[in-house]
Amino acid sequence: VRQRKILEQGAALVEQGKLGVLVSHRLPLAQAAQAHRLIEAGSMIGKIVLTME
Numbered sequence: 001v002r003q004r005k006i007l008e009q010g011a012a013l014v015e016q017g018k019l020g021v022l023v024s025h026r027l028p029l030a031q032a033a034q035a036h037r038l039i040e041a042g043s044m045i046g047k048i049v050l051t052m053e
Contacts, residue, residue, distance in 0.1 A: 022046035028053045 013019035024046030027035050035048045 023049050025049070026051055 010019065022045065023031060024044055025035070025038060025048045027048060027050055029050045030053055031034055035050060038044055
């Protein structure tokens with residue numbers, strides 16, 4: 001029950017635009033190895049999105 005309430009509150013924050021995801025890099029799928037290197041370096045803040053271009 002408590003987890004459901006937390007999820008509902010989180011969903012409401014997303015809908016209101018108060019909570020989102022920080023995307024630090026967008027890379028084509030062909031550069032997936034580079035994405036792994038960025039993650040392994042450990043200095044990233046945010047997420048990496050691989051695109052299907």
